[in-house]
Amino acid sequence: MEYTVGFDTFTLTLKSEDGLFSPRGTDRGTMAMLSCVALQPGEAVLDLGCGSGLVGLYAAMRCGAANVWLTDIDERAVSCAEENAGRNGIEGLHFCRGNAYEGVDRAGFDWILSNPPYQSDFSVAKTFIEKGFNRLKMGGRLVMVTKRLEWYRNKLISVFGGAHIDRVDGYYVFTAQKRSMRYAKKRDTVAFGNNNLHKESHCSLKR
Template structure:
């Protein structure tokens, strides 16, 4: 069985590649590598979240499970007067995310190695974004959803993308349990991917 991306220190041999993508009208050149999520190109779920996410241009944003950085870096372009903190348990992904920020001249984003919210335990944000690491298991995914509430400011929102067949209904139910039914909205869907927003009200 091959090693998956939800690991602190990938043992898979490095196999770097360059990806050129346009996300929300911004052209980015991203470095990717073996042992990180979706290393061959930005996955459809992440693209769907990027296309639908909305927040103020001065928002303080957290990207949980950032991989090599496409969601967080796109967010940084959408919030030029704000800041994006990117977290991943995978040290190779964190290094790539920081490298990609620098290579694209994005100065308002930085990545840190963290097991979920560990590195930002005392911090709160205006926005939390996540394409949850499904292969890490339901317990990890649900921790991202439940613990988000402790890291959002009043009026803040969690945005997640999740596939129907990979647990969208149970994720929505968990969000409603944590945030309240009225606070959870399906923002959109595309090819089986659903975008949920849960607001602090």
């Protein structure tokens, strides 16, 4: 299925297929996540679990394609993302295939963006969070979107020492910033943004 996604200054055309994430069009959770990130030109971004590539292509338009990596465990997903990059005339992206961060040949990311599977156990998300910590630069952010609250909040706080939470269109968007070179100690942890849990966030896609 081919579909278009409009943003403030550009439109992306994507094609997906059965067996890949969100084969019938734009995923609301992904759009919720994108509404809460403020990517800047030149920042390094990893689209973790890229599927058909919407997040990575969006990041390329904001940050420059040479600064964006896309990875997925599914070879078909990576191929689909590559095709979508070509469909939109975007060149210079870095495509990788592997489990979580396997195959990703750099660290020091400003952003790691992910819409992890949340209708299964938490093993994938656990790996994404724990290993993602060391793939971020100081001050870098891991952003995840899900419909599950407690486990993600507790896990992100245990690793990063804090997590900001936005409630957008029925989803939780978690942002955890790397503020130390080591995992947080229990006495260092604090929850950020709890006041956002009881109201809808109306983040705009316009920057």
